[in-house]
Amino acid sequence: MTDxxxxxxxxxxxxxxxxxxxxxxxxxxxxxxxYALQPGEQPTALDVLIRAREEAFHDLAFRYGCRNRKCxxxxxxxxxxxxxxxxxxxxxxxxxxxxQGLPVIRDLVVDRTGINGQLAGRIGGDxxxxxxxxxxxxxxxxxxxxxxxxxxxxxxxxxHEMNLGAFHRPRDFETPKETVVYAYGNPYTFLRLRRxxxxxxxDQKTRDQALSTALSLGLETCRxxxxxxxxxxxxxxxxxxxxxxxxxEKLRT
Amino acid sequence: MRILEKxxxxxxxxxxxxxxxxxxxxxxxxxxxLLVSKDPIGCGDTKISEGGITVRGSGSVSDSxxxxxxxxxxxxRDLGDPKLVRSFSQDSRSAYEWLREKGLRPYxxxxxxxxxxxxxPMGGHNRIRSIPHPKGGLSFIHTLLGTYQERAYDTxxxxxFLDLIVNQDLQGRKVAGGLVYHAPRGVLVAxxxxxxxxxxxxxxxxxxxxxxxxxxxxxDGYAVAVRAGAGLVDMxxxxxxxxxxxxxxxxxxxxxxxxASAGPFGVLRDKDGRPLLTAMMYRTRAEVAGVLAxxxxxxxxxxxxxxxxxxxxxxxxxxxxxxxxxLQAGMPRxxxxxxxxxxxxxxxVEVPWEVQPSAHYCMGGIAVDASGKFEGxxxxxxxxxxxxxxxxxxxxxxxxxxxxAEIIIFGVRAGRGAAEHASGACPLESGRFSVLSREAAGPYxxxxxxxxxxxxxxxxxELQEAAWKGIGPVxxxxxxxxxxxxxxxxxxRLSRVRIGAGTVWNQTFIDLVELENLLVTAEAVANAxxxxxxxxxxxVRIDAEKGVGKxxxxxxxxxxxxxxxWQSSVLERERTPTWMRVGDRxxxxxxxxxxxxLRTLPFSLRDRVMSxxxxxxx
Numbered sequence: 001m002t003d004x005x006x007x008x009x010x011x012x013x014x015x016x017x018x019x020x021x022x023x024x025x026x027x028x029x030x031x032x033x034x035y036a037l038q039p040g041e042q043p044t045a046l047d048v049l050i051r052a053r054e055e056a057f058h059d060l061a062f063r064y065g066c067r068n069r070k071c072x073x074x075x076x077x078x079x080x081x082x083x084x085x086x087x088x089x090x091x092x093x094x095x096x097x098x099x100q101g102l103p104v105i106r107d108l109v110v111d112r113t114g115i116n117g118q119l120a121g122r123i124g125g126d127x128x129x130x131x132x133x134x135x136x137x138x139x140x141x142x143x144x145x146x147x148x149x150x151x152x153x154x155x156x157x158x159x160h161e162m163n164l165g166a167f168h169r170p171r172d173f174e175t176p177k178e179t180v181v182y183a184y185g186n187p188y189t190f191l192r193l194r195r196x197x198x199x200x201x202x203d204q205k206t207r208d209q210a211l212s213t214a215l216s217l218g219l220e221t222c223r224x225x226x227x228x229x230x231x232x233x234x235x236x237x238x239x240x241x242x243x244x245x246x247x248x249e250k251l252r253t
Numbered sequence: 254m255r256i257l258e259k260x261x262x263x264x265x266x267x268x269x270x271x272x273x274x275x276x277x278x279x280x281x282x283x284x285x286x287l288l289v290s291k292d293p294i295g296c297g298d299t300k301i302s303e304g305g306i307t308v309r310g311s312g313s314v315s316d317s318x319x320x321x322x323x324x325x326x327x328x329x330r331d332l333g334d335p336k337l338v339r340s341f342s343q344d345s346r347s348a349y350e351w352l353r354e355k356g357l358r359p360y361x362x363x364x365x366x367x368x369x370x371x372x373x374p375m376g377g378h379n380r381i382r383s384i385p386h387p388k389g390g391l392s393f394i395h396t397l398l399g400t401y402q403e404r405a406y407d408t409x410x411x412x413x414f415l416d417l418i419v420n421q422d423l424q425g426r427k428v429a430g431g432l433v434y435h436a437p438r439g440v441l442v443a444x445x446x447x448x449x450x451x452x453x454x455x456x457x458x459x460x461x462x463x464x465x466x467x468x469x470x471x472x473d474g475y476a477v478a479v480r481a482g483a484g485l486v487d488m489x490x491x492x493x494x495x496x497x498x499x500x501x502x503x504x505x506x507x508x509x510x511x512x513a514s515a516g517p518f519g520v521l522r523d524k525d526g527r528p529l530l531t532a533m534m535y536r537t538r539a540e541v542a543g544v545l546a547x548x549x550x551x552x553x554x555x556x557x558x559x560x561x562x563x564x565x566x567x568x569x570x571x572x573x574x575x576x577x578x579x580l581q582a583g584m585p586r587x588x589x590x591x592x593x594x595x596x597x598x599x600x601x602v603e604v605p606w607e608v609q610p611s612a613h614y615c616m617g618g619i620a621v622d623a624s625g626k627f628e629g630x631x632x633x634x635x636x637x638x639x640x641x642x643x644x645x646x647x648x649x650x651x652x653x654x655x656x657x658a659e660i661i662i663f664g665v666r667a668g669r670g671a672a673e674h675a676s677g678a679c680p681l682e683s684g685r686f687s688v689l690s691r692e693a694a695g696p697y698x699x700x701x702x703x704x705x706x707x708x709x710x711x712x713x714x715e716l717q718e719a720a721w722k723g724i725g726p727v728x729x730x731x732x733x734x735x736x737x738x739x740x741x742x743x744x745x746r747l748s749r750v751r752i753g754a755g756t757v758w759n760q761t762f763i764d765l766v767e768l769e770n771l772l773v774t775a776e777a778v779a780n781a782x783x784x785x786x787x788x789x790x791x792x793v794r795i796d797a798e799k800g801v802g803k804x805x806x807x808x809x810x811x812x813x814x815x816x817x818x819w820q821s822s823v824l825e826r827e828r829t830p831t832w833m834r835v836g837d838r839x840x841x842x843x844x845x846x847x848x849x850x851l852r853t854l855p856f857s858l859r860d861r862v863m864s865x866x867x868x869x870x871x
Contacts, residue, residue, distance in 0.1 A: 041501070041502075043501070043502075043503070044501070044503050046503045047502055047503040050502075050503060053710055054710055054711065054714065058708040058709075058711070058751070058760075058761060059753055059759075059760045059761045060760065061758055061760040063292075064468055065292070065301070065468050066301040066465075066467055066468075066507075067468075067503055067504050067506075067507060068301070068465075068504060068507045068508075070300065070301040070389075070390075070391075071296055071301050071467060072296070073292065073293070073296055086503060086504075105411070105437045105757065105758045106436075106757060106758035106760070107760075109411075109758060111411075111437055112293045112410070113293070113408070113410050113437075116294055116295070116410075117408070119402040120401060120402050120405040121402070121405035122402065123399070123403060124402075124403045124405075132361065132365070132366075132367075134361045134365060135358045135359065135360050135361060135387070137360060137387075141358065141387075142387040142388065145391055145392050145395055146387075146388045146391060147391070147395070148300075148391065149295065149296075149394075192398075192402075195395065196399075199356060199358070201356070201358065202356070
């Protein structure tokens, strides 16, 4: 008989337990999970979470979608750094927690509606294309289209942090239309606006509207920071923030 | 749990491409729209798709509505409802124009006069008709999120649409609204509305982990429709993509390639390297997936339940380098994935890839008319469906790029249809609605805090395993019945599952809701599959090999659940004239033979022939 000692790694999962009213910004309780390794296996954080739910914490809440770094749903923090769970390998002792900077609903699930609804009602008007404008392969518009909306760029964004502690209700039918859910912008929102400005099939009015929206969301404070980082490798500073700042100058003159 | 009441004109259920399209169109028509999505908006299969959309005439001037129509019907073995197929063929161009107006950007052709297409007809098309987009499905989602920002209609996200609320009066059955669990607030919301559009996607998660779908595809729309008395068509027709990852665990089932990516010389091999299939690029997804799955079932598969896709013959010689460039342009993400998981030599396709079939798309669904309005027995006025959840369009084969066309074509039709219906209909009186919604909420409220020794997540895994075995790519009558035994067994245990008592994001409650939807969906698929006794379309019946498709074409199976249980019936469809079907078959056979002859040519000659072919494509 051979002595096969099962090999484990222990992962710490930060959980919010108890029935609270949603949206506390907490660090949660540390729950330990032992993940049994197959020979040579290097599991991802998502491997661990799926198994943890099957074997230990049947009510563990976390988001995931495509398991293939395309959908942006499984963003969390690994040892305090924003990461995609499906992409990131974990090691013994790693800590998995919710993405800081958005209200935690439960365990690793954060409320995303304040971000995906931030531009709702702020970009509008008539912007039918007037003519066929060639799209440049490898151009900025194409690069920005690669954003998967994982929101990892929100972590550590000082402008977005100014929203915290302010208004934390989910953006839904009880949010009055005129309310600005988050008054300040973030790299994702600015990327969405930049994509409109970069779209040479849009009319000037819409592109100007996107610029003034960026301005009203506090873009100018970005001049002092220029620290955004993208998990998917989009050069946010070079392709989003700096060109927006430059265009705002033009808009003024 | 509290029950809130709200009133809108139209509820759109879902958050992917079809839902966002329907919501935009309905909202433009001036009705009050509420979009209910369990995942954040935009996060459906459209987002993770390859981004190639079918547009009639985009690649050849000789294309026409008629030619497209017959291509679709013949490839779908005449199961597709002619009026849906016709609408699809007709709207194909205008739907793309709609997307362009909303901001979708393709690459231009060298002459600058139109969008650049894929260089060859994709999966099952008889003409070049697919337009790729930068960053795949993300291009579509950026565009459709733009329509949400513009229209700013109300949404409930992280919200599970539990059931339709239907009122029966002297004039018949009418949709009165729906019941929703809004997880972040921990409340039930009873939404009164004159029309509901189900755009909830498919059922891939029934086969987890053997699927390339988003996790949210738990068959919610099918189950909601069945519980409201609706019939589903073609539910046995589930498309399995042949080439998906077998490992690591969290990525099993992830999409790798189409039959077309096998190139002219790709060979499918068993675990010992013995060839199973050649000329794959001229075969359907079903054919290739079927051969692969049967080899695995016969014990010729790898430990991970796969076989080997050997593309090495394609990259030999001068033409081989050109082939690789085409591959790089067509599937850069997949090559990158293979490189990371199977090594650099595999990414250069010099060594075989380990692959398995994976649940990709459900052709069946809610039977609708050309305006996306539910029709058939058990019809409730005001119910609409769009996208993957609708049925009767694709028949037995969903051709490449047609899904992205479908979400727009029928998203627009259903959004418009629902808005028109809602404008002309009276909302149910609120007192009566309160009574009905409280009735609907009863079973859900009862489940909260239930005590027991079972866990929904474990029972779900049990169901998924049984589904892959019994109603997966390879089936026989015994195996299909086994699935129905499993669903019965699981149902019996539902009274003893442990459900949390909390209201805010109650994960076990959510799991239970999705498990119940998966159970209904599995039963619909199994019952339809029992009625379809021959191998036809998307899967293989190993107990009926001889009658391959003989009697099955032009006959759709409709399944429906009533007080007695599941009932199935047959819908006779119009048959495409024989000479057209024979013509199509001949074309396919000629292509497969052509690939066979190419393989026997002396290498230098073959290299020259292929170089000429690839040069045209590049």
